[in-house]
Amino acid sequence: MSDNVKDRVPPGQYLTDKWPVLHAGTVPRIELATWNFRIFGLVDEEKVFTWEQFNALPAYRSTSDIHCVTTWSRLDNTWDGVSFRDVMAQVNVKPEAKFVVIHAEEGWTTNLPLRDLLMDDVLFAHSHDGQPLTPNHGWPLRLVVPQLYFWKSAKWVRGIEFVAEDKPGFWEERGYHLYADPWLEQRYRDDPEWHEGEKNTDEYYERVARRIRQHEQKKQQEQGK
16 A cells, blocks of 8 residues: 555555445435425525436535545545535525534434535535445435545435534434544544543534644645645
C-alpha cells in the first residue's frame, strides 16, 4: 500500500474492492409511483417531492472514500444524485436548526450536525460507480456522508427533519457514537470523548469537525502535488 493510500485509510480499517452489504431488518419493497421525499421540522414551510420532482433537481456527481464501522474501507467511489445543499435550498431553514434527523424506510433514522451535511461531497445518491444502486445498497436513494462512518449514510432515505438539538437515531440509540468520525475511531459510546462528558456540545462538534477539515486540506494538498 502506497503512503498516499495509507493516508486515506483511517485507523483500524482495511481496504476492500468489494462493497459488503450490511443492514438491520429486511430490504424494503419500494414503488416509485408512490415514493415521496419530505423536508420538514424547522422550516418555514414543509415540502414534499415525488420521485420525478426530486430527480428534476440539479444533477450532482462526487467521488469519495467510504469507511464502515465494521472496519472496511473502499476508495474512489463515484456517486450520482442530488447534493444535500441543492435539496436544502428548496426550503427556508430556520436559523435555530443546527442538526438534522434523516428519515428512511420502516422508521429508520440517523442524526447528523447540519454543517457536516453542507460539505462538498455530501449528496443523495441514486447511482454508484455508474450503475443504479441495488435495493441492498439503498435503492432508490441513499445519503452519502463520506467524512463519517458509513452507517450515517442512510439507505432508502425518505426525508430530512431539521432540528435544534441533537437526538440519537436508530443505531445511536443502541450504543453507536453520536458523531462517528472514522479518523478518531468514534465507533461506539465507550470512546473517551463520551466518558469525559464532552458529548453533544458545540465545542465537541467543532473539535471533531476541525479534525475532518484538516484531513480534507491535507488530502487536497497531496492531490495538487
